[in-house]
Amino acid sequence: MFNLTHVQSKIRLMKPERNESSSRRDHSLLRKVLLKLTATSRILAAALVVAVVLIWYDVLNRLLAFGNGIDYAGNHIMGAEATALLQRYNPYFWGALATLGSLLLAYLTWLAVRAILARARLRPVDSASFQQLADQLSGATLDVLLWAWQTRDEPLRVGDLMLARDELSAGRAARLHRAAEQLAILENARQRR
Numbered sequence: 001m002f003n004l005t006h007v008q009s010k011i012r013l014m015k016p017e018r019n020e021s022s023s024r025r026d027h028s029l030l031r032k033v034l035l036k037l038t039a040t041s042r043i044l045a046a047a048l049v050v051a052v053v054l055i056w057y058d059v060l061n062r063l064l065a066f067g068n069g070i071d072y073a074g075n076h077i078m079g080a081e082a083t084a085l086l087q088r089y090n091p092y093f094w095g096a097l098a099t100l101g102s103l104l105l106a107y108l109t110w111l112a113v114r115a116i117l118a119r120a121r122l123r124p125v126d127s128a129s130f131q132q133l134a135d136q137l138s139g140a141t142l143d144v145l146l147w148a149w150q151t152r153d154e155p156l157r158v159g160d161l162m163l164a165r166d167e168l169s170a171g172r173a174a175r176l177h178r179a180a181e182q183l184a185i186l187e188n189a190r191q192r193r
Helices: 004-014 020-069 080-121 127-136 139-148 158-169 172-192
Strands: none
Touching: 020 080, 020 127, 020 139, 020 158, 080 158, 139 158, 139 172, 158 172
16 A cells, blocks of 8 residues: 555655755855855966966067068069068958967967866865855755765865756756655655565
């Protein structure tokens, strides 16, 4: 016989907290801890971008000034018509060179920033931050954090916290609750047979 009250009592015990303010508080706490843990990497990445932009701006101005300063009028070997053509298309050539250089430098900077932020994701969470999270997060958010921490033989990493924050926003707590409900129903059905 199907024991509905047993399943309902199990489900009530597994229900995630539906309190909107606790969810916002948990999200805010995760965001604050993540900001603290990734601040150095973010500052380093921002400093790298600013330094690259400032240096490239100076190099770019010098490159374009050099290109505009080239005078092909003294080049008699190629002829007057070819010299006039070179003189007319000279700014386009240097502009294209500056654009290609800018694109290449932007791509390399993007790769460097991604590497800095990826290294920050691999950093383990310090004990103080871990204790703060364990003490202040709601049960549903702790379930999401346990779900995000997939390699339990390694310490909790910043990337696991980021995944938990993102999944909490995407409704992972409700999906975990539904999975627990379905598991309880299946276990109850299995026990009956």
